[in-house]
Amino acid sequence: MAIVAGLSAIQVGAQTAWPAFMPRLQAAASESSVAAVLPGGGVSVLPDPALPPQRASWHGLWTGWACGNRVCDVRIAVEQVSQTQATLAFAMVSPLDIPLTERAIGQFVGNELLVPLGSGARLVLRRRADGDMEFSYWKPEKQLLSAGVLTQKMPASPYxxxxxxxxxxxxxxxxxxxxxxxxxxxxxxxxxxxxxxxxxxxxxxxxxxxxxxxxxxxxxxxxxxxxxxxxxxxxxxxxxxxxxxxxxxxxxxxxxxxxxxxxxxxxxxxxxxxxxxxxxxxxxxxxxxxxxxxxxxxxxxxxxxxxxxxxxxxxxxxxxxxxxxxxxxxxxxxxxxxxxxxxxxxxxxxxxxxxxxxxxxxxxxxxxxxxxxxxxxxxxxxxxxxxxxxxxxxxxxxxxxxxxxxxxxxxxxxxxxxxx
Missing domain, CATH: 3.40.50.1820 (Alpha/Beta hydrolase fold, catalytic domain)
Structure with a gap:
């Protein structure tokens, strides 16, 4: 997957050292020429009504981009969510890369959802005050490869x-x-x-x-x-x-x-x-x-x-x-x-x-x-x-x-x- 240009290795732990530029990234539609396709077979389960709204709001489909020039397409479906964990389907693709698709279970740590992948890489997701989701994809050696912003309410394109x-x-x-x-x-x-x-x-x-x-x-x-x-x-x-x-x-x-x-x-x-x-x-x-x-x-x-x-x-x-x-x-x-x-x-x-x-x-x-x-x-x-x-x-x-x-x-x- 395309590397975020200019990033040095950044350590990811229970509370992630997010890159300083992250707050400046904005939710927008991907401009990739190929579309991410989520792995099939999932069943979306509505959150328990007793679950706090802040946690329940993770549920649903999130879309956006996470590569330079918005050339990769990212989709995440959070299908089941509880107070401690979430089950999701993940897909990311760009014109030059083999698509990444996986089903996984992530653990909540504070406002972050830490999602280990089968390759040894992991996703770290974080919610913003406006409801959007900050997305990051890390190599096994804890180096950030890709970052972006996903949303459930795609803003109208300015062009x-x-x-x-x-x-x-x-x-x-x-x-x-x-x-x-x-x-x-x-x-x-x-x-x-x-x-x-x-x-x-x-x-x-x-x-x-x-x-x-x-x-x-x-x-x-x-x-x-x-x-x-x-x-x-x-x-x-x-x-x-x-x-x-x-x-x-x-x-x-x-x-x-x-x-x-x-x-x-x-x-x-x-x-x-x-x-x-x-x-x-x-x-x-x-x-x-x-x-x-x-x-x-x-x-x-x-x-x-x-x-x-x-x-x-x-x-x-x-x-x-x-x-x-x-x-x-x-x-x-x-x-x-x-x-x-x-x-x-x-x-x-x-x-x-x-x-x-x-x-x-x-x-x-x-x-x-x-x-x-x-x-x-x-x-x-x-x-x-x-x-x-x-x-x-x-x-x-x-x-x-x-x-x-x-x-x-x-x-x-x-x-x-x-x-x-």
Whole structure:
């Protein structure tokens, strides 16, 4: 099951040392492309009327998410409950993982339900004051793998989510290729200002199964749709369910992942630019888009792609949002040359950008990213470099998932854009 990014080992006992970010997680529908299916055969037994309401309220079906970007689906049916224990059915699945399903009996310890699983792992569940359920999944060695919030009263979605296909100029065996694009639309009618938000890499690039995982950030989408923006997450060739081969600068032996050498890395960057060209041709023709109010944004490789692409098309965008942008990790010998050269391309964009970087980033130290910003400014670029502290237990590369950290800065940036 997908690991909660950036978590260190946290001990679980009778009263669990819950991660500090847990209170900031919100109940929401899963955005997994596959649905969890509870194991069959259970019989739901209504709680004894004499059972205290606080305990009886555990009974029933709980649903939600518990992985980064809400890509896993979680269901728990608490079928029988007493003062001391509960019998439940559990299911969790994501597009990349074998489904976890199990029937189990958990013991109540205070406000927590501790549920040992047959694998040696365990669930720890805790009720919130508002009635929702905090969910955590722990490895046998007491390391937290997954956390989220389940609910019996799923809140209305703040947006409409859909998946579309984007035409491209390429064919494979005579068949036109298309790109997948995840679309988050506000509930009010358009046309809308639009954010085109670009995904990053897949870690070291040595896990081919990860290439097929469609990437979007519900946190980014919810922030911008709340402001009335249409948010588009295109998947470049070979990523998610897009057609074609993913080829953005790999080593000669692709099993070794991304190349640190400048020539293949920069060739891979140009391939990403070609994909973004196809996306933008489509976006500019959409009737629901206000082409006079467009933002380019992205995370990691998508962040640096956004900076450079805006520099190549300075007349097209109102602004750029760069989360932890970089093309190759700073452990690569040529990283400073590669990343600075691409950031300098953004200098041709004469409106302010916002660069959001986090401490404890395993790919880009703040000193490396500041040097890239200095190269950008020296080439004529405008915009503030913000070094932010991620929530406790998380790393800075996942900053886009933490709107409480960057929301005020983004509000200030958007307000500045509207004033111009």
């Amino acid at each position: 409409t989510r859909s998946v579309e296909r984007v035409p491209t100029p390429w064919k494979e065996d005579g068949v036109p290729q298309t790109l997948e694009m995840v679309v988050y639309r506000p509930h009010e009618p358009g046309p809308y200002p639009v954010v085109v938000f670009n995904h990053g890499s897949t870690g070291k690039g040595d896990q081919a199964s990860w290439f097929k995982l469609t990437w979007a950030s519900p946190e980014v989408a919810q922030y911008f749709t709340n402001q009335g923006w249409l948010v588009l997450f295109p998947q470049r060739r070979g990523r998610g369910q897009s057609d074609g081969v993913y080829d953005e600068g790999f080593s000669a032996d692709r099993t070794q992942g991304y190349s640190c050498d400048a020539a293949p890395a920069l060739k891979g960057f140009e391939r990403a630019v070609e994909d973004l060209d196809a996306v933008m041709k489509h976006v500019l023709q959409r009737p629901d888009v206000d082409a006079q109010r467009m933002l380019m944004g992205g995370v990691s490789r998508g962040g640096i792609l956004s900076v450079a692409y805006a520099g190549r098309h300075p007349e097209r965008f109102r602004g750029v949002v760069n989360f932890v942008g970089g093309w190759v990790g700073d452990a690569c010998p040529e990283a400073s040359v590669i990343n600075a050269s691409l950031m300098r391309q953004g200098g041709r964009f004469k409106q302010p950008m916002v660069w959001l970087y986090g401490n404890r980033d395993p790919y880009y130290k703040l000193s490396h990213s500041r040097a890239n910003h200095e190269a950008f400014v020296a080439s004529g670029g405008q915009g503030e470099f913000l070094a932010l502290e991620p929530l406790q237990g998380r790393n800075g590369h996942m900053l886009h998932n933490e709107p409480t950290v960057w929301r005020d800065h983004m509000n200030h940036y958007l307000k500045g854009l509207s004033a111009r």
